């Protein structure tokens with residue numbers, strides 16, 4: 001008689017599991033110890049080894065479908081045996097009843113030939129999506145009107161960080177004597193800084209082009225617009241496809257302020273490539289991009305002023321951590337005016353005069369040779385003719401669900417043109433979700449573990465809830481802190497202005513948020529992201545031995561501080 005294979009219980013809290021892969025098909029022989037299928041939960045992946053032998057008579061739970069622990073997954077018996085299923089039907093991973101036929105991600109082409117997918121935009125959303133689709137067997141065309149790599153590689157993440165690196169090196173060399181390293185004639189060769197930045201960009205753009213070619217993605221140059229829900233036009237050529245992914249990205253917001261067209265007012269794109277270093281730079285907007293530019297130019301010796309409308313710079317960051325960065329920026333010479341509104345600009349012989357109203361209603365004026373507008377970015381969808389396809393957008397931003405599906409079947413959107421978080425790694429993650437869903441999976445985009453990084457000096461990074469947000473949920477929380485003055489590696493690096501702060505649930509110690517200001521904060525934050533993904537507790541961070549001397553030890557200490565037992569802090573009285 002056929003034997004029932006059921007969903008195993010693989011952990012204390014496991015209530016259901018998803019079959020992420022079948023290693024056998026119905027009719028295949030099964031031997032004891034052979035891996036029959038792979039189970040995934042939000043915490044683990046497990047290869048289920050058969051405890052019986054025979055023939056796999058019936059698969060009850062197709063790939064990417066879930067079933068409760070103890071539910072019947074399959075039946076194994078003798079060849080030719082007639083069987084019927086016994087347990088509740090499985091669910092697709094979005095909660096819907098599972099499709100009759102397995103709807104797994106498949107690397108094989110469908111019987112009707114390869115699925116043809118057109119991607120509009122070759123930024124970190126579009127190119128990652130293209131490669132994933134190609135891996136899964138799709139026939140992929142990527143349309144790009146400028147250069148692959150998009151904003152991120154060409155005028156965003158990469159060139160800014162290349163400039164930050166030059167600034168950091170210059171700043172460190174200025175303090176070389178503190179380390180016993182003497183240097184005379186130190187100066188910035190701005191043209192060489194620009195050349196290096198451009199070389200880094202070129203190398204990465206070439207690398208992405210090479211990867212697309214290697215994955216047999218057809219890259220079409222030109223601007224795409226929809227003709228219908230199944231066709232786009234690029235430079236007079238009509239391209240039809242089974243599915244589309246819109247990855248058109250974003251553009252800077254240009255506010256309607258009197259005098260905005262004055263010469264010398266630029267966006268981040270131009271601020272990456274000034275012909276010469278400005279003497280005075282005024283930055284409108286103290287968000288992430290504004291503060292990165294403020295830091296890098298101030299480090300290079302530019303007189304920088306930041307005007308921010310909100311009461312604090314870096315508004316989404318944990319307040320306490322934002323204050324540390326603000327103090328460091330001010331120590332660097334950056335003048336920060338918060339709760340201030342720009343009311344107008346005038347052209348003057350030395351550049352631009354910026355008129356500002358402060359929170360007390362006083363009028364302030366700042367002259368500078370350049371003004372950088374950095375007040376946010378907007379979805380860049382105007383050229384797409386979304387109406388022809390019937391794709392719904394709200395003020396230009398495409399409306400999507402968690403699967404990255406738009407309002408139109410088979411049209412997906414990813415990245416800055418639709419996402420609640422405008423970051424390159426988010427665009428890429430959404431690209432992978434869209435690609436897999438197009439090829440038959442049922443994946444949701446999960447933003448829980450998205451880290452935010454600010455490449456100021458010192459760096460700042462966080463993941464999960466700020467202290468304020470955690471308190472607002474109404475749960476009882478506790479906070480662990482460890483200042484980097486107590487961390488050996490930070491002292492070695494002469495970078496002790498910083499802190500690790502962990503926000504945790506009071507009852508269970510579950511990590512809710514991790515916040516870091518200090519050297520390599522943007523690299524270290526991945527530990528916090530993983531902690532959130534694994535629903536780790538303070539104990540699990542503490543019992544994970546961190547190497548010495550590293551800045552990462554401060555994470556253990558902050559976790560210990562949650563239990564009032566940090567080793568390298570004086571006892572609390």
Ligand SMILES: Cc1cc2nc3c(=O)[nH]c(=O)nc-3n(C[C@H](O)[C@H](O)[C@H](O)COP(=O)(O)OP(=O)(O)OC[C@H]3O[C@@H](n4cnc5c(N)ncnc54)[C@H](O)[C@@H]3O)c2cc1C
Pocket residue numbers: 120121122123124125126143144145146147148149150151152153155156157158160222223224225247248249250268289380383384414415416417422423424425426427
């Ligand atoms: C100065 C700056 C610094 C940044 N730093 C960081 C950082 O450190 N880390 C981080 O995560 N994020 C950073 N970002 C944000 C990051 O660049 C974006 O979130 C990311 O590039 C979004 O990726 P995307 O694929 O959605 O769009 P994009 O990268 O904007 O790519 C969209 C592409 O689509 C093309 N396109 C648009 N419309 C069409 C059309 N109709 N036809 C054909 N092609 C079209 C565009 O030419 C573009 O190449 C920064 C942004 C800026 C401006």
